[in-house]
Amino acid sequence: MKFMPVLAFAASVLASAAIAEVPDLGGREVTVVTENAYPPLQFLDAGGKAVGWEYDAMDEIAKRLNMKVTYENSSWDAMIPAVSEGQYDIGMTGITIRDDRKEKVDFSDPYMRSEMVMLVRGDESRFTDGPSFAANPDLLMAAQPGTTPFYVGVYEVLDGDEANPRIKLMETFGATVAALKAGDVDLVLTDGTAGQGYVDASDGGLKIIGGPLGSEDFGFIFPKGSDLVAPVNAAIAAMKADGTMEALNKTWFLDYKMGQ
Known part of the structure; x- marks a missing residue:
């Protein structure tokens, strides 16, 4: 039993280290494009407000990385080409990580399966x-x-x-x-x-x-060679380690009632 506190402390240190490794982007301005048609990942609620799991996740990523996010809307057909061409910094709409898409854009690590x-x-x-x-x-x-x-x-x-x-x-x-x-x-x-x-x-x-x-695994997309991939991956890893991802899943897949 004497070893249990030590193990718990070690786990806490490892989790804290993962969080500490998230870089500071110094208030960098980033434009994120989405479709707002994929509940509960991102959609318009009964009042017309854009909400969802991905919005909350991206807002948390932005907070941890110290970056300022502006959201834009696009159709699915236009999204990957637009991100590939650098019109937007990040794309999110439950995008499946696939090899053919990797030829056009870079993906984050999976944030959901x-x-x-x-x-x-x-x-x-x-x-x-x-x-x-x-x-x-x-x-x-x-x-x-x-x-x-x-x-x-x-x-x-x-x-x-x-x-x-x-x-x-x-x-x-x-x-x-x-x-x-x-x-x-x-x-x-x-x-x-x-x-x-x-x-x-x-x-x-x-x-x-x-x-x-x-x-299928979902990931955020970026223009090829984007220097945002590594920071976002670090934030995703930290959010998995400290339970944030699990909390978001509970909020949007268990607690939230569509139509409210």
Whole structure:
């Protein structure tokens, strides 16, 4: 038992050291772009205010790094090219870390892992999983071009044809969910984080069916060669070490009620 306080003290020292290693950016001004269509990561609340897990996380990162953040809004299609071209310093909208995207932008270390799920209307009974959806040629899915849900839909649910007419392409994730609610499409593939957020806000109008279709890691994006990557990674590591990330998960995935 005499060793327990020593171990606890050592853990505390290690955590403090991780926090101490976060650099001071001296009030550097940084522009962060997001989509505001991916609850609970980032979205507009009932009063029209931009809120969410990523906003709180980025505000905390900015505080720890002593940088001043200005937020801008962009569509998904425009976001990665705009960050790649240096129009913005950081991009965030639940962006899956993928090798093809690493050719255009740099990624932070993962700040979250999520699983791909099938989001459908609450009264859906014609299919219960990917194979039964694929077997009915009358069923349609919505997706944003170039996103992980698009590729999962093409290669894991359908026939691998990226021009398959059963996939209806839309500019924003919010538009895909709106089309689902309106009955224009029958399925939206999304990560479990956003999917559960929409289900919780739907009052039974939406549900998740089937099992997960694989996992994905989310990261912030930067122009290639950005000197912000290392500081942001240091802040992410410190926030994981001291429990901040866990607290944010509780706030946005357990406590927050969509629509408030």
